[in-house]
Amino acid sequence: MILVLRALGVGDLATAVPALRALRAGHPGEELVLAAPAWLGPLVELVGGVDRLLPTDDLGPPPWSGPPPEVAVNLHGRGPRSHRMLAGAGRLVAFRCPPAGHRDGPDWDDDEHEVDRWCRLLHWYGIPADRTDLALRRPPAGRLPAGVTVVHPGSKVEAKRWPADRFAALARRLADRGHRVVVTGSTGERELAAGVAAGAGLPRSAVLAGRTDLGELAALVAAARLVVSGDTGVGHLATAYRVPSVLLFGPVPPARWGPPADRPWHRVLWAPGEDCPAAPGVGTASGWAALPVDRVLAAVDEAEETVRV
Structure with a gap:
């Protein structure tokens, strides 16, 4: 299992779409689980490629209840709290954060665009990501008006x-x-x-x-x-x-x-x-x-x- 942490909001999930797609393409045979708020479920479905949503609202204890994931990917932040939350995973893909005991990964850049940040993180770990891959699936038209x-x-x-x-x-x-x-x-x-x-x-x-x-x-x-x-x-x-x-x-x-x-x-x-x-x-x-x-x-x-x- 590959567990991805992004326990934030709509814009945060939307800017992580290229990274999520890259993880899906790079690990086609693995279960891809996203730790994020449950209310984001409809939007997660429109991203595609995520096998399961693990409801997670804050940076508390590890979000898994069974065996830890083989790989945990921190698309949430720079640490140390988010890093420590994922510390039990077999391997952590994250930005370098010595206070959390994680000396692997690239350095954080405060001025970087949010899409580029997560694509760069995955590139550092050998997973190519396309920053232009931002499109979401189109949902059914439903009951609301079009053209407004x-x-x-x-x-x-x-x-x-x-x-x-x-x-x-x-x-x-x-x-x-x-x-x-x-x-x-x-x-x-x-x-x-x-x-x-x-x-x-x-x-x-x-x-x-x-x-x-x-x-x-x-x-x-x-x-x-x-x-x-x-x-x-x-x-x-x-x-x-x-x-x-x-x-x-x-x-x-x-x-x-x-x-x-x-x-x-x-x-x-x-x-x-x-x-x-x-x-x-x-x-x-x-x-x-x-x-x-x-x-x-x-x-x-x-x-x-x-x-x-």
């Missing part, structure tokens, strides 16, 4: 949220242009999504926050006309399905988490702000003031124009 413009104002990290009133103004102007706008989000973001929809003059039926599971959200994005979101999982779904998108980054630089630079239908706007004292090199939310609605609308036009050409 998805506006996703939320994020688990408050500093990553473009102001809600600007999302509302953007949604209103998109609707005035003929876009069928829906507002998505998690169950905890229903109030935020409802406020954005109300500010945009959209009907209550346009608020899908908390009304879709992860598989349905993926289907909605896969069939969408356009996605506008912050630096969060929905943006990574747009990348996976090659759906035109405008992604609003702030404070984390898009060089670490953004879509491939060679895809002009994904437009990235970055509002870095000032350096955050707690995390040098990462901006604060103050940069949002420099990102007006008109600039986002211009990026929408640019993204859509690339599709028409």
Whole structure:
């Protein structure tokens, strides 16, 4: 068995897809098990190649209950906690971390793109990985509409949220242009999504926050006309399905988490702000003031124009 640790969220799983595919191709006869949160199950199915999901929500005791895996792959972080969690495996594929007793593997690079990071790790261990292999399987259409413009104002990290009133103004102007706008989000973001929809003059039926599971959200994005979101999982779904998108980054630089630079239908706007004292090199939310609605609308036009050409 090959156990892969990635106990994080939607964007984290999406950026690990090339590495997961490389592990599948490199070990076709082995059982590939992913240790990740159970709620990611619908998305894991769309990755393909993973034989089993081992529900794992934190970096606690080893996630296996029987014999340890022959190989454990740490796609979660740099250690030491994640390394120690996997320490009982026969072999650990991970970044070098002497505090965890792991002196094998390449050195960590803070400034590396998340996709490149895990591909480089596997290359170091002799497993070739293709960083462009980001596509997810297309889910069934289901009950949700196709051809809509998805506006996703939320994020688990408050500093990553473009102001809600600007999302509302953007949604209103998109609707005035003929876009069928829906507002998505998690169950905890229903109030935020409802406020954005109300500010945009959209009907209550346009608020899908908390009304879709992860598989349905993926289907909605896969069939969408356009996605506008912050630096969060929905943006990574747009990348996976090659759906035109405008992604609003702030404070984390898009060089670490953004879509491939060679895809002009994904437009990235970055509002870095000032350096955050707690995390040098990462901006604060103050940069949002420099990102007006008109600039986002211009990026929408640019993204859509690339599709028409």
